[in-house]
Amino acid sequence: MKNKMWAPWRMEYITKAAKDDGKCLFCKVLKQKASKNNLVVYSSKHSLVMMNRYPYNNGHLMVVPKNHTSNYDGLSKTENDDLHETLRLSIRVINKVYKPQGCNVGMNIGRVAGAGIDSHIHYHVVPRWNGDTNFMPVIGEVKVISEHILGSYDRVAKAFKEVSK
């Protein structure tokens, strides 16, 4: 059997969300208070973490710098350090809450890389289990997935509080 290419960031919904009113989804969320509505589970000085509404796998997180930039070099050293510390916390939370056998971490830079939101860089952190498969076609209905995510929102938000102490 051939290995499938792993590309959870090629998710159509993000493109749709971003095109809804032409504004950047992350910048919109940045102006809101963290809640189950926007799925923001953690916020540091320069970064935030959101659960992915239509995840590749259970526990799929996005780690986003607060500074809107499409360029990996567009962050200051302080912002970059904060982003990576937040990424480290996110992996710690995933390990604590979901206990996966591994994790994928990835970022798309620029439109050609296939990013849904190509104007605001962000990391995807996806827990992996041996033999797992794309969560979306398995579950099928978007509504079901959303409910599933809401169910783990509190656990994930709480875990961030614990690991960031």
Ligand SMILES: [Zn+2]
């Ligand atoms: Zn933005």
